[in-house]
Amino acid sequence: MTHAATPDPAATPDPAATGDSAATRDPAAAGSAPAAPLIQLEGIHKAFGDLHVLKDCELSVAPGEVTVLIGPSGSGKSTLLRCINQLEEPTAGRVRIAGVTQGYAEEPLADGRWQKLPSAEIARQRSRIGMVFQRFHLFPHMTALANIMEAPIQVLGRSKAEAKESALALLERVGLSDRADHYPSELSGGQQQRVAIARALAMEPELMLFDEPTSALDPELVAEVLAVLKELAEGGMTMIVVTHEMGFAREVADRVVFMDEGMIVEQGTAQELIESPKSDRLQDFLASVL
Amino acid sequence: MSTQTPAPASGAASAGPATGRRAADPIPDRIRAKHSPRPGTWISAVVVALVVVGLINFLVTNPVFDWPTVATYILDVKVVQGVGWTLLITVLAMVLGTVVALAAAIMRRSENPVLRGVSWAYIFIFRGTPVYTQLVFWGLFTVIVPKIALGVPFGPEWFSFSTRDYFPAFWAAVVGLGLNEGAYLAEIIRSGLNSVDKGQTEASKALGMGNGNILRRIIIPQAMRVIVPPLGNETIGMLKTTSLVLAVPFTLDLTFATNAISNKLYAPIPLLIVAAIWYLAITSVLMVGQFFLERYFGRGFDDRPGGAAPKRSRQSAVNNSGTTPKDSLPEVEL
Numbered sequence: 283m284t285h286a287a288t289p290d291p292a293a294t295p296d297p298a299a300t301g302d303s304a305a306t307r308d309p310a311a312a313g314s315a316p317a318a319p320l321i322q323l324e325g326i327h328k329a330f331g332d333l334h335v336l337k338d339c340e341l342s343v344a345p346g347e348v349t350v351l352i353g354p355s356g357s358g359k360s361t362l363l364r365c366i367n368q369l370e371e372p373t374a375g376r377v378r379i380a381g382v383t384q385g386y387a388e389e390p391l392a393d394g395r396w397q398k399l400p401s402a403e404i405a406r407q408r409s410r411i412g413m414v415f416q417r418f419h420l421f422p423h424m425t426a427l428a429n430i431m432e433a434p435i436q437v438l439g440r441s442k443a444e445a446k447e448s449a450l451a452l453l454e455r456v457g458l459s460d461r462a463d464h465y466p467s468e469l470s471g472g473q474q475q476r477v478a479i480a481r482a483l484a485m486e487p488e489l490m491l492f493d494e495p496t497s498a499l500d501p502e503l504v505a506e507v508l509a510v511l512k513e514l515a516e517g518g519m520t521m522i523v524v525t526h527e528m529g530f531a532r533e534v535a536d537r538v539v540f541m542d543e544g545m546i547v548e549q550g551t552a553q554e555l556i557e558s559p560k561s562d563r564l565q566d567f568l569a570s571v572l
Numbered sequence: 573m574s575t576q577t578p579a580p581a582s583g584a585a586s587a588g589p590a591t592g593r594r595a596a597d598p599i600p601d602r603i604r605a606k607h608s609p610r611p612g613t614w615i616s617a618v619v620v621a622l623v624v625v626g627l628i629n630f631l632v633t634n635p636v637f638d639w640p641t642v643a644t645y646i647l648d649v650k651v652v653q654g655v656g657w658t659l660l661i662t663v664l665a666m667v668l669g670t671v672v673a674l675a676a677a678i679m680r681r682s683e684n685p686v687l688r689g690v691s692w693a694y695i696f697i698f699r700g701t702p703v704y705t706q707l708v709f710w711g712l713f714t715v716i717v718p719k720i721a722l723g724v725p726f727g728p729e730w731f732s733f734s735t736r737d738y739f740p741a742f743w744a745a746v747v748g749l750g751l752n753e754g755a756y757l758a759e760i761i762r763s764g765l766n767s768v769d770k771g772q773t774e775a776s777k778a779l780g781m782g783n784g785n786i787l788r789r790i791i792i793p794q795a796m797r798v799i800v801p802p803l804g805n806e807t808i809g810m811l812k813t814t815s816l817v818l819a820v821p822f823t824l825d826l827t828f829a830t831n832a833i834s835n836k837l838y839a840p841i842p843l844l845i846v847a848a849i850w851y852l853a854i855t856s857v858l859m860v861g862q863f864f865l866e867r868y869f870g871r872g873f874d875d876r877p878g879g880a881a882p883k884r885s886r887q888s889a890v891n892n893s894g895t896t897p898k899d900s901l902p903e904v905e906l
Contacts, residue, residue: 409780419775
């Protein structure tokens with residue numbers, strides 16, 4: 283919170299830039315107690331060689347807000363998500379979490395370059411952001427329980443007993459108490475993804491990123507994962523979810539962001555975007571998925 | 573037993589009283605298949621049987637093999653001690669080689685160009701020269717480097733010791749074989765590390781794990797599954813390569829022991845058979861060890877009813893083939 287005050291001069295243009303779409307929160311921001319954004323993406327560009335994947339993306343997410351990113355394949359949704367926890371380095375622009383610049387020092391050096399943070403500090407920044415992948419990426423040589431205990435023991439320095447206790451509680455929360463000693467290969471896709479969510483939650487993250495968490499699942503397994511996501515959202519977790527599940531977006535999202543060709547084209551409440559899309563591209567996209 | 577029999581009987585009776593025992597089988601009319609004729613199996617069996625009988629006859633009746641001498645020397649003190657030394661050198665050289673190779677493989681992946689260069693040079697030199705030459709070199713080490721001293725370069729010495737006192741032929745053999753082996757194992761371990769799905773590294777990074785932890789806890793345990801089979805192969809190769817320690821010269825190993833006896837008796841063939849039997853026996857023991865290692869590092873990979881696993885391994889196979897351009901595409905969204 284104290285950090286949020288310092289970059290104020292630089293940050294003030296952002297709400298203006300994204301202001302018209304984030305209409306619901308603007309009045310609050312103008313009031314006496316503005317909710318400092320937890321995630322701020324400022325002018326994010328990403329290029330892989332000649333391929334310009336992200337173009338000047340601006341996004342600001344308040345604590346507790348559930349944001350759903352939608353858009354056609356190759357529109358840059360996943361890349362944008364991966365920039366937030368530094369699995370991708372933006373080519374230009376800045377990522378701030380709770381006001382703290384990610385991956386670089388707060389101020390540029392005298393020659394205009396930016397000092398990269400040491401890898402240990404980057405790891406520490408990542409440890410506060412949970413991520414769930416499309417293909418789960420559970421550790422196949424560890425049981426479900428060991429998967430969840432691993433990072434709290436190695437990164438947070440928790441004792442084995444402590445880590446086990448909270449891991450068992452998390453398994454119960456995702457409805458898999460009876461699968462603690464199973465290896466990932468012995469679990470269904472939906473169960474694997476729920477273990478992956480529990481593994482991310484074990485780090486007690488400030489925010490959770492979901493990269494198409496249900497896209498690799500058989501249709502009948504999607505609901506059990508979405509139920510966990512919904513329960514998380516209702517618990518007040520700040521979440522960004524890349525998904526094609528429009529029903530989920532409509533039901534759970536505080537805000538829907540539509541991306542196409544590397545740009546954020548439109549954003550607003552699920553109702554606004556899905557019921558009355560403004561841009562042609564969003565109309566085309568919705569026509570193809572609904 | 574007498575108290576248990578009525579229970580299933582009554583169960584079967586309630587399930588299907590008319591059919592009796594047949595009702596226990598939930599699948600009706602099982603197919604009782606008869607194989608199509610396979611004459612090849614029988615023909616090959618007869619041919620192989622004839623060859624084996626002929627071979628046994630040849631081995632037993634040919635006096636050159638001199639089986640009584642084989643029986644006399646198979647448990648000779650010198651021979652059994654030779655087996656012990658050979659085994660000890662094999663194990664120590666493989667341990668040294670694996671440690672060095674792991675370091676070289678990790679350095680080869682490092683972002684530090686100095687470490688990458690050191691690793692490359694080590695592999696280049698030790699893989700590029702004959703192991704025999706290297707063993708002769710290590711045998712002469714105490715001549716080339718008679719004294720090791722610790723101190724300021726070109727300045728005062730803090731202490732020094734004579735290499736002759738601390739570097740006997742046995743250690744020259746272990747170091748020579750181990751460093752040579754390390755160069756080959758480094759490439760095996762490197763390809764093992766590369767075989768682990770990149771998603772594992774990403775997932776670990778996303779949890780905030782550091783590079784050391786990711787390697788130690790996530791990558792290496794999974795790479796071992798790929799590394800152990802060729803490592804077993806290399807160990808068995810090493811067992812036989814130990815016969816070259818004569819070059820150091822180290823003169824207590826199995827091959828030297830049997831050669832010495834055969835020179836004394838002017839009977840080379842029975843002593844070769846003694847050596848061969850022992851090498852086969854040790855190899856069999858090593859294969860048992862490999863079986864258990866493979867089973868340990870294969871945990872979690874054995875049965876894969878989950879839908880995700882085959883796809884992931886297919887993707888990593890595609891990536892490993894190196895036919896796709898590296899990082900030319902962003903994370904593809906479905």
